Amino acid sequence: MAQLAIHKILIANRGEIARRIMRTCRAMGISTVAVCSDADRDQPFVAEADEVVLLGGTRPSESYLRGEAIIEAAKLTGADAVHPGYGFLSENAEFARACREAGIVFIGPPNDAIAAMGSKIEAKRRMQKAEVPLLPTVEVAEQSADEVLRQVEKLGWPVLVKASAGGGGRGMRIVREPGQFAAQLETARQESQAAFGDGTLFVEPYVESGRHVEVQVFGDTHGNVVHLFERECSIQRRHQKVIEESPSPALNEPLRTAMTAAAVRAAREIGYVNAGTVEFLLTPEGKFYFLEVNTRLQVEHPVTECVTGFDLVRLQIQVAMGLPLPEEIHHAKLHGHAIEARLYAEDPAQDYRPAAGPLHRFRIPASEGVRVDSALDETAVVSPYYDAMLAKVIVHAPSRQEAARRLGRVLRQAQIHGLRTNRELLVRTLEHPEFLAGQTDTHFLERFDPRVLSAPLGDSAVERVHAAAATLAAQACRRREAPVLGLAPSGWRNNPSQFHQARYRGTESEILVEYRFQRSGLALRIDGEDQGQVGFGVLSPEQIRLEIGGVARTYNVHQVGDAFYVDSPLGSSELAEIPRFTVPEDEAAAGSLVAPLPGVVHELRVEQGTAVAAGDVLLVLDSMKMLHEIAAPAAGRVTELRVESGSHVDAGTVLAVIEETS
Known part of the structure; x- marks a missing residue:
């Protein structure tokens, strides 16, 4: 293949992978073009591209799956190549063919390889020829x-x-x-x-205690095919990877040699070029079976980059230009251990229900060996139309134990405000004895209750202290905004007076905080319990330094309306301040069934007047590319149906009203 010059790449994707590809393009001096849906107009990846073409629509079928529109965007902007990222059209052989027929370089494998492996049924037939073990x-x-x-x-x-x-x-x-x-x-x-x-x-x-282990392969147009070792991806929910690492703690050298050799045979069988992944199911007995070939860059590619030192996106672009794989890749070695955690906007305690809406703060502390591939800036609105992943947090360290320990600490210290996430579940998994012992399989998140793993990292005692910090931050904010005597403590008097009070709604109960500034310092009571000698340093609307029980800690406080988000070495809490004077609110009619998350009504299975039993599915919501069944909580009759097929709904929208039968 003759060498090609690539000066401009259109990225046929969105979110964190679009930003990731752009980083390498900038490093290589290559211009970038983004395409976006109406829902993504204000996303960071759009702002970071050199040029942008609006595809319109909101759903993937209206935007990122419109191959013809993407090719037209490439022609319009003069892009030499298209990088598909992962998902969407990345494994669509017809799209790859259409790009090449239009004179546009498709940064990925040949059309035939995608077609053969895009059908996992056809893939198994081909793997049988390559003598790769099959189920x-x-x-x-x-x-x-x-x-x-x-x-x-x-x-x-x-x-x-x-x-x-x-x-x-x-x-x-x-x-x-x-x-x-x-x-x-x-x-x-x-x-x-x-x-x-x-x-x-x-x-x-279905293998009950299997492990998911995959091998990164790379081919070029000069007949070279290599592997870049394996990744362990056994921690999954809904069959989707949550934590990935390299190398796998389950492989010894003979098994690693056998598995990587099988992956290279698989790639050679289909004439593979560019980046790909051969996935295997590893049994407890040490046997492995072919699962599939992903003919694209994987979400979890950063762990391979960390332990090998190769930029896989750079290699993809170089191979697409017709260059041979670099000589050093034939002598690749593993260096240390890398673990990646996927942060999702979802509630593991509610069957991993996706969350969408405003994210008020998203901060992950930077430190050596920590990499964050994120779709977001510090604030964002998470759309219900796409995958719920917010970011990938990766740690590279000399050993697996250190990588797990450091990644857990980074996630504990993250400030994530406004949406429920799987952060707590990730931390507890990384700190779990079975994980640390390398005893993971695809059932890990079934053996251990997600409701327990996703409980707040701080207990009720922590939440109570955080409520005190929120109270003091709120008073500091009021003093800063006071038109007169702004430097005087709240409620200052010559003679001691009553305590100031604030009430909060915590995870399980209400919390009462009472405080009074006096000459001897700060008097503080939480739920009626005197906190003794309390020292304080910084008292600002954003940060509180308190010494309670002889230990001083810094509490970071972020207020959004009546919500207070508090982060400290003790953990993170979200508290809702209870107004002193409540305002009556409209209440939903008795028997109302509300949307648990935003989305689009995919299907209605009842109509007004239908008699239903408890558990009967009334309708199906399409959200975050998953279908969610909405069932009747009790037996009764549907007296109102307030949506129709195709309706867009927000979380809390009344979908139907059921009149219960006795």
């Missing part, structure tokens, strides 16, 4: 659910239903018994069709 498979085409079930019975239970055209946990369902099969098959089909435009599925045995 038995039942293909799902036009058969009825009963016909498929008869074939699946031969595999034994449980089984895993998977989308042939995609990944990331979408279109994937575990089925443990025959009675669940038809419903789960249909849900997986709909989810796959919505996410990838293809509802083709297949079924394979």
